[in-house]
Amino acid sequence: MGGRGRETAPAKPDAATLVADECTQDLVAIELCDITKVFPGVRANDCVTFSVRKGEVHCLLGENGAGKSTLMNVLAGIYMPEEGRIRVGGSEVCIACPRDSIDLGIGMVHQHSSLIPNFTVLENLLLGQGKGVRLSVTEATQGLSRLSDLLGVEVDPSTVVSQLSLGQQQQVEIIKALWQGSKVLVLDEPTSMLTPKGIEDLEQVLVRLKGEGLAVVFITHKLHEAFTIGDRVSVLRQGRLVGTIEPDTMRASTPRQLQQMVVNLMFPGEAESLANVAELQDLSDVVGSGCVGRLGEPLLELEDVTVAAERGEVGIGEKLSLTLHAGEVLGIAGVDGNGQRPLAEAIAGQRRVSGGDIRLAGKSIRKLSIGARQRLGLRYVTDDRLGEGIVGRLSVAVNMVSKSIGSPPFWTRGRTHPERIEANAKTLVDEYHIMTPSVETQAGSLSGGNIQKVVLARELSFGPKVVVFNKPTYGLDVKTTTAVRSRIRQLADGGKSGALVISTDLEELLALSDRVAVLSRGRLMGIVSNKPGAEQEIGALMIGGTHVD
Amino acid sequence: MIDTATEQALPADAVEAPALWRRWTSGFWRHAAPVVYGLIAGGVLLLILGKNPVGFYWTTLESGLLTWGGLMQTIIRLAPLLLMSAGFIVAFQAGLWNIGGDGQFLMAAALVGGLGSYMVDAMPYGLALVLLCVMGFVIGGVWTIVPSFLKAYYNMNEIITSLMMAYLGINLANLLIKGPLLTTTSFVPQTNVIPFDYLLPYLPGTKIHIGIIIALVVLAAIHYMQTRTGYGLRLRILGANPKAAVHAGINVKRDIMTAFALSGALIGLAAAVEILGVWGYVRADWNPAFGMSLFAIVFLAGLNVMVVIPFVFFFAVIQIGGHEAARQAGLPNDFLLLLIGLVLFFMVLTEWAREKGWPRMGRKTVATVSEVRAEEAVDNG
Ligand SMILES: Nc1ncnc2c1ncn2[C@@H]1O[C@H](COP(=O)(O)OP(=O)(O)OP(=O)(O)O)[C@@H](O)[C@H]1O
Numbered sequence A: 001m002g003g004r005g006r007e008t009a010p011a012k013p014d015a016a017t018l019v020a021d022e023c024t025q026d027l028v029a030i031e032l033c034d035i036t037k038v039f040p041g042v043r044a045n046d047c048v049t050f051s052v053r054k055g056e057v058h059c060l061l062g063e064n065g066a067g068k069s070t071l072m073n074v075l076a077g078i079y080m081p082e083e084g085r086i087r088v089g090g091s092e093v094c095i096a097c098p099r100d101s102i103d104l105g106i107g108m109v110h111q112h113s114s115l116i117p118n119f120t121v122l123e124n125l126l127l128g129q130g131k132g133v134r135l136s137v138t139e140a141t142q143g144l145s146r147l148s149d150l151l152g153v154e155v156d157p158s159t160v161v162s163q164l165s166l167g168q169q170q171q172v173e174i175i176k177a178l179w180q181g182s183k184v185l186v187l188d189e190p191t192s193m194l195t196p197k198g199i200e201d202l203e204q205v206l207v208r209l210k211g212e213g214l215a216v217v218f219i220t221h222k223l224h225e226a227f228t229i230g231d232r233v234s235v236l237r238q239g240r241l242v243g244t245i246e247p248d249t250m251r252a253s254t255p256r257q258l259q260q261m262v263v264n265l266m267f268p269g270e271a272e273s274l275a276n277v278a279e280l281q282d283l284s285d286v287v288g289s290g291c292v293g294r295l296g297e298p299l300l301e302l303e304d305v306t307v308a309a310e311r312g313e314v315g316i317g318e319k320l321s322l323t324l325h326a327g328e329v330l331g332i333a334g335v336d337g338n339g340q341r342p343l344a345e346a347i348a349g350q351r352r353v354s355g356g357d358i359r360l361a362g363k364s365i366r367k368l369s370i371g372a373r374q375r376l377g378l379r380y381v382t383d384d385r386l387g388e389g390i391v392g393r394l395s396v397a398v399n400m401v402s403k404s405i406g407s408p409p410f411w412t413r414g415r416t417h418p419e420r421i422e423a424n425a426k427t428l429v430d431e432y433h434i435m436t437p438s439v440e441t442q443a444g445s446l447s448g449g450n451i452q453k454v455v456l457a458r459e460l461s462f463g464p465k466v467v468v469f470n471k472p473t474y475g476l477d478v479k480t481t482t483a484v485r486s487r488i489r490q491l492a493d494g495g496k497s498g499a500l501v502i503s504t505d506l507e508e509l510l511a512l513s514d515r516v517a518v519l520s521r522g523r524l525m526g527i528v529s530n531k532p533g534a535e536q537e538i539g540a541l542m543i544g545g546t547h548v549d
Numbered sequence B: 001m002i003d004t005a006t007e008q009a010l011p012a013d014a015v016e017a018p019a020l021w022r023r024w025t026s027g028f029w030r031h032a033a034p035v036v037y038g039l040i041a042g043g044v045l046l047l048i049l050g051k052n053p054v055g056f057y058w059t060t061l062e063s064g065l066l067t068w069g070g071l072m073q074t075i076i077r078l079a080p081l082l083l084m085s086a087g088f089i090v091a092f093q094a095g096l097w098n099i100g101g102d103g104q105f106l107m108a109a110a111l112v113g114g115l116g117s118y119m120v121d122a123m124p125y126g127l128a129l130v131l132l133c134v135m136g137f138v139i140g141g142v143w144t145i146v147p148s149f150l151k152a153y154y155n156m157n158e159i160i161t162s163l164m165m166a167y168l169g170i171n172l173a174n175l176l177i178k179g180p181l182l183t184t185t186s187f188v189p190q191t192n193v194i195p196f197d198y199l200l201p202y203l204p205g206t207k208i209h210i211g212i213i214i215a216l217v218v219l220a221a222i223h224y225m226q227t228r229t230g231y232g233l234r235l236r237i238l239g240a241n242p243k244a245a246v247h248a249g250i251n252v253k254r255d256i257m258t259a260f261a262l263s264g265a266l267i268g269l270a271a272a273v274e275i276l277g278v279w280g281y282v283r284a285d286w287n288p289a290f291g292m293s294l295f296a297i298v299f300l301a302g303l304n305v306m307v308v309i310p311f312v313f314f315f316a317v318i319q320i321g322g323h324e325a326a327r328q329a330g331l332p333n334d335f336l337l338l339l340i341g342l343v344l345f346f347m348v349l350t351e352w353a354r355e356k357g358w359p360r361m362g363r364k365t366v367a368t369v370s371e372v373r374a375e376e377a378v379d380n381g
């Protein structure tokens, strides 16, 4: 690592004095001045000025499509801004490509995984090395295990990245960014797939790094995270910086007050209507908010299902039985990569079950194709929205009907009706407040949260019977998260449909579900009714006990 | 490379005339520039060889485009080239690398040429021609079954399998011509000759056979299929993101098989049109090898069957006119391939440079690049 590894730094006395020096001078690590970045049809950044000091975590908040990722991509050398200057350590620099950015000591965790899928974890980490540094594999493995311990990550360095769950990929990305020994660390929604425990570990690591003089930019949609981790909070709205809460104010205000301030900045004029926004409630308010007791007919039944693991992945190793009733939201809790995806894909038909049976409304669907299952009203909201959820190069409008190709009203006798596809898309864009220049825009160019909205809109717009949601609100801003949760609840409350919600966010599951099943290492640990005290029970199941309700 | 997927299924709103004009000219220059560079480089080469480049190019232009006879030759050549391009585009757009076009072409050609004379004897000649075209179409399609089946069901790399099938096809075609389909009337190793009067009819007042009409109609149909049908969209999704195709519940296996077959079938039809329109027979060891040069061309045309027409036309002019020019200049025919290679090379190069936003003229260019992208998006609508 050539001494650049951040975790070795505190041992060196000179590093410590250096940090002290910098703190007294309150040096600004990075300064973005008047950055303007225009995409066809949108001003993603409009004269944004943003800075991070050494030893500071600066949180960047904003609704979906506000321009957060764009601003950071400017810093990462992915986009060249039309206007504006970037100063690093006081001197103006030109960042023309990602290499420039890395050489300046800027480490970046992108919103969507930028790891190379066909490489192993270790190879990906080695790729992140600065040039000219030779590195022995053993040393690298040691370094990796040290970092993994810090973050509580369990990944085998020889696993091929494409076999990891997205949550694990996110962790590897964080390790990769830390590994490079960056001076500035940019984390774009690093916690969207982590469990509360994982987030806590990350927080601790960040606090330590801060102490070493690292500057951190932290993008998140979870307000409480911003307040616990951040020293300063800035809010972007429609490409403009609309406000910054300085450290003094941060310290002087209660989380409630801060939330109010931020919500007012993010959604001015909508504060009242947002009183019930998920984030703004306490956990105690949400527990038991599901409606246990009036479950209808069994809709989706899994009986002794096992799913073979693909290379390096956790499958469903033990027979799993589960019933989703009409009118029910059944949550599935657990750390990402514990068999969630194999389970979801087996239900959706994207994978074969190696044993057992799956029934939809009493009829076995085990042998049916994906399309046939969809026609029976089974929908799957994937968590891999870029990988398989959308076709990035096709338009938003087309992506919204990509699961109904060939069927009326968009197609009659195989002929496309573009005007109907367009009208459908316009309705959904309005309904889900999708921020896009037009429905003809390439779906892949939307912001992460807006892509998620496209996926959700598509699945929910065709009157599904059973929907399997894999991390439905990942990457959504507080307002949209609430809207989506209430939609999922509505879907079930109609009494004819049911939803299976897989999430790493316990709070979300407690806010939504009637019952919560816990999945660990490909095993169903138990199912808990969502009533007061459920949180502790789930926690216990995650650690190990068994409990069946 | 032109981003094929910006091309969208839905029509763009009407664009104002000046913008349209500007877009058209900028688009034209974008495509024309590499041709100019390529010709300059070729000219330098000619100078080194001690030939007169201006004379060479003039002869090419004259005998490929500016004389009536040359123009007719070019248009006649256009027919099979266009059909073949359409075949490649159908496959490539679905993300299927049908590299074995020459095998499909020759298999269809050998059988159409070999059986043609018997068919025109046995039935009314119009019916025979239609049946022969259908036969070429079917044989080309059948020759893709092995690679597409292996791809669809065992995810085997179709580049390798279709290339293998091409070797097989080329050699089997020769074997057929020298064996069962060998002519009974001459000592040359070739098939029987279909009498001249029984070949595809000419367009009124010309010596151009109706192949070009067939090609244009087929191209229009393919364009319609790609932009206005569910099948076309499924293939586009398959090509752009196969995982998304699976996730969307598309019957990927079926679509791989049909798209591959359609690709081969169009190439087979190209062969039938060439044999029935120009030759009337197939000689052993005949292989025009159109496939390889067309790969690059269809990509440069953004896998768009309409955009490909001018590209292929230009290619045909060089093939026809250059043949004459090379003969006059005393150069081997290989020089033509070199010239085409140079043009293609510069096409790829300028395309790459454009992607990079190069040459950079200060920071403003970045904006221009994204503008160009936006224009493209509208362009392809
Ligand atoms: N490559 C691109 N091409 C065109 N438009 C883009 C591109 N990237 C981003 N945009 C547009 O810029 C705007 C800001 O996007 P950005 O990704 O920065 O949002 P964000 O704040 O990160 O949102 P999210 O919370 O959803 O991730 C969006 O309207 C998006 O459509």
Ligand SMILES: [Mg+2]
Pocket (backbone or CB within 6 Å): A068, A069, A070, A111, A188, A447, A448, A449
């Ligand atoms: Mg973002």
